[in-house]
Amino acid sequence: MKNINLISIDVNAWTALSQGAVYLSTSGHASNKRPKVLKKDNQIIKCFFWKKGLSSRRFFPEWKRFVNHAHLLQQRGITTVTIDACYRVPALGMDCVVYTCLAGTDLRSLVQNGLEISCGSELRADPTLTLFSHFLAELHQQGIFFRGIHLGNILQLSGKANNKGYTDANDPACVRHALIDISDLSVSHQPLSLWRCARNMAHAFKTLPDDRYYMQYGLHNFIKQYFSKMNLTNFQQKIFLKLLNYELPDYLRFAT
Secondary structure, three states, rough: OOOOOOEEEHHHHHHHOOOOOOEEEEOOOOOEEEEEEEEEEOOOEEEEOOOOOOHHHHHOHHHHHHHHHHHHHHHHOOHHHHHHHHEHHHHHHHEEEEEEEEEEHHHHHHHHHHHHHHHOOOOOOOHHHHHHHHHHHHHHHOOEEEEEOHHHHHHEOOOOOOOOOOOOOOOOHOOOOEEOOOEEEEEEEOOHHHHHHHHHHHHHHHOOOOHHEEEEEEEOHHHHHHOOOOOOOOHHHHHHHHHHHHHHHHHHHOOO
């Protein structure tokens, strides 16, 4: 990945940069809304406003963390955003990163489309969550703890041909996933511990509105698919289930 330098710009340059952009996400009160994520043409602009007071993020700012996370993921063969530029707007107390949109569909949209096709009655046979369980196992084996792990933050990319020369979203050989909004993650040099794996999966399960999709698909079904890609003994699997149940709210807990 190329070296990314932070370029300081004034308010006029920021206005030109963001002019015509669509606000995908904002923060703050109604009277003082600030941009978080903007989309302009085929690019995303992600904004980080400076925090007041001393903190670790002052010495290792969020824009730099974002760039570093992209680099670490790419080193491990995990598809993520490619950073085009980084800007600082001192007058607004803000940094931002600009990256090119990835060509794909977020998993939440794919699951919702699957529900509509099946009239909302059946998700168990839908391949989207099956393939995601395999991808989650890959992340955990590579030591990646993605705190923002909800279905809206993971893309399913298309266009990869299998060994027969065609693409098929139901064929694992054709499917790739990508992580977006990578501000909050950590990368270890070894696989995640059972506790961190369970904690990460629990966070995915209890995120709204994804919780109901997992329940319709079947939590045990998802876990079974996840285990099929993890090198865990029967004893480790039992420990994992207990840890997972501990992290889940009552309405998602299951018999172990």
